Amino acid sequence: MAYKSRVSDAVVRRLPMYYRHLKELEKAGVVRISSQELGERMNLTASQIRQDINCFGGFGQQGYGYHVSNLRERIAEILGLRHQYHVIIVGAGNIGRAVANYAGFTKEGFSVQAMFDVSPALVGIDVHGVLVQPMEKLESWLEAHQVDIAVLSVPKAYAQDTADTLVRGGVRGIWNFAPVDLVLPEGVAVNNVHLSDSLHILSYRMNEKDLFAAIDAAKQS
Amino acid sequence: MAYKSRVSDAVVRRLPMYYRHLKELEKAGVVRISSQELGERMNLTASQIRQDINCFGGFGQQGYGYHVSNLRERIAEILGLRHQYHVIIVGAGNIGRAVANYAGFTKEGFSVQAMFDVSPALVGIDVHGVLVQPMEKLESWLEAHQVDIAVLSVPKAYAQDTADTLVRGGVRGIWNFAPVDLVLPEGVAVNNVHLSDSLHILSYRMNEKDLFAAIDAAKQS
DNA sequence: TAGATTGTTAATCGATTAACAATC
DNA sequence: TAGATTGTTAATCGATTAACAATC
Numbered sequence: 420m421a422y423k424s425r426v427s428d429a430v431v432r433r434l435p436m437y438y439r440h441l442k443e444l445e446k447a448g449v450v451r452i453s454s455q456e457l458g459e460r461m462n463l464t465a466s467q468i469r470q471d472i473n474c475f476g477g478f479g480q481q482g483y484g485y486h487v488s489n490l491r492e493r494i495a496e497i498l499g500l501r502h503q504y505h506v507i508i509v510g511a512g513n514i515g516r517a518v519a520n521y522a523g524f525t526k527e528g529f530s531v532q533a534m535f536d537v538s539p540a541l542v543g544i545d546v547h548g549v550l551v552q553p554m555e556k557l558e559s560w561l562e563a564h565q566v567d568i569a570v571l572s573v574p575k576a577y578a579q580d581t582a583d584t585l586v587r588g589g590v591r592g593i594w595n596f597a598p599v600d601l602v603l604p605e606g607v608a609v610n611n612v613h614l615s616d617s618l619h620i621l622s623y624r625m626n627e628k629d630l631f632a633a634i635d636a637a638k639q640s
Numbered sequence: 641m642a643y644k645s646r647v648s649d650a651v652v653r654r655l656p657m658y659y660r661h662l663k664e665l666e667k668a669g670v671v672r673i674s675s676q677e678l679g680e681r682m683n684l685t686a687s688q689i690r691q692d693i694n695c696f697g698g699f700g701q702q703g704y705g706y707h708v709s710n711l712r713e714r715i716a717e718i719l720g721l722r723h724q725y726h727v728i729i730v731g732a733g734n735i736g737r738a739v740a741n742y743a744g745f746t747k748e749g750f751s752v753q754a755m756f757d758v759s760p761a762l763v764g765i766d767v768h769g770v771l772v773q774p775m776e777k778l779e780s781w782l783e784a785h786q787v788d789i790a791v792l793s794v795p796k797a798y799a800q801d802t803a804d805t806l807v808r809g810g811v812r813g814i815w816n817f818a819p820v821d822l823v824l825p826e827g828v829a830v831n832n833v834h835l836s837d838s839l840h841i842l843s844y845r846m847n848e849k850d851l852f853a854a855i856d857a858a859k860q861s
Numbered sequence: 862t863a864g865a866t867t868g869t870t871a872a873t874c875g876a877t878t879a880a881c882a883a884t885c
Numbered sequence: 886t887a888g889a890t891t892g893t894t895a896a897t898c899g900a901t902t903a904a905c906a907a908t909c
Contacts, residue, residue, distance in 0.1 A: 592846045621830070688876090
């Protein structure tokens with residue numbers, strides 16, 4: 420079913436982190452960096468950094484290290500940030516509107532073309548220069564326009580159906596904010612932002628010590 | 641530095657997923673489930689599910705499987721969802737307001753007590769029944785109130801300093817939306833929602849095939 | 862050239878899967 | 886009791902770390 424990536428998920432998850440740190444280094448005027456130094460900054464081993472980078476090719480120089488802005492640029496390419504993406508937002512609730520208002524994405528090549536919602540209270544409002552359209556218009560929009568990415572921020576009960584519509588309409592990537600694990604055909608990329616999962620992981624970590632204290636105590640008796 | 645968890649991160653990340661699926665099963669009226677069936681639903685092996693659950697104790701019954709609502713309840717406990725959390729939101733921009741408006745958290749024991757922002761345009765507005773206070777009031781609020789969790793949704797340049805203030809004020813958990821890897825003392829839990837990282841992972845996946853086609857082609861010559 | 866640091870292979874560690882005895 | 890399925894130990898697989906030859 421799922422397309423087998425050539426690069427492990429663990430590596431892929433670290434790529435944006437490299438990108439962030441390299442951007443900051445560049446802004447700070449740092450020209451070159453060794454895997455050792457970068458590792459100290461990022462709390463990774465030098466070895467892991469070299470392994471990660473070499474999944475995509477040798478971008479360093481022996482005896483010198485890595486040229487910061489060169490490496491940043493290569494990682495930008497790897498992340499697909501040298502493309503332009505037409506984005507639509509499906510679901511104009513709190514999260515959909517927050518994403519629309521987040522200006523940061525625009526300059527990185529993600530431009531919001533349209534927004535959709537079922538609620539008559541939201542249809543017609545302007546969010547960051549984009550008009551919210553009624554959900555019935557979604558399919559015809561997909562027919563008439565090329566859409567690369569859809570932000571899926573509808574209630575969970577509608578998430579899978581909406582995703583199916585999006586896929587039929589030619590969307591290649593879904594940024595999913597619904598607390599659901601979508602089933603999608605191969606060739607359609609997805610990444611989840613499961614906010615409540617994230618909050619639950621936080622509360623887990625806040626309680627782990629007490630939890631195991633209780634478990635250990637129970638084992639004694 | 642970092643507290644060494646007794647449970648691997650891989651397992652912890654799956655816990656909220658178990659919780660979600662068990663809630664749905666319970667809602668659908670399913671009373672018992674085997675690790676086999678649950679695995680098919682969640683795309684995990686039966687073995688992995690049993691291993692995961694047994695990090696915390698044996699909640700199943702041989703020959704029967706797991707009692708759905710019992711297991712769901714045990715995982716709720718493990719996740720710390722049987723506690724009440726006093727939450728404040730620091731940074732009332734798009735994300736801070738979206739979190740405040742998200743009602744789902746409230747019924748799970750996370751109640752928003754206060755919001756703070758530097759912007760005079762935001763100070764004084766009501767977000768989901770909570771008044772936005774000026775950032776200068778943050779420290780005195782922390783002195784006067786017990787705060788368990790802070791939602792950190794300030795611009796990245798202020799994130800670490802604000803986090804330091806929160807820690808000094810006794811906050812035990814930080815839900816970090818700033819695109820920064822915070823440095824925190826042991827005993828303070830953190831979980832990140834790095835939205836732009838997530839979007840970048842999506843665009844990576846959308847382009848991976850082409851990327852390696854290009855890399856492979858380059859190797860030929 | 863000598864020193865530094867990469868790219869890459871080998872060793873280790875940890876997570877996942879398989880197997881099976883325990884037991885409901 | 887017999888059948889089913891867990892809890893748990895052992896085997897496998899993959900990711901991380903260490904080591905070092907290649908080379909700038």
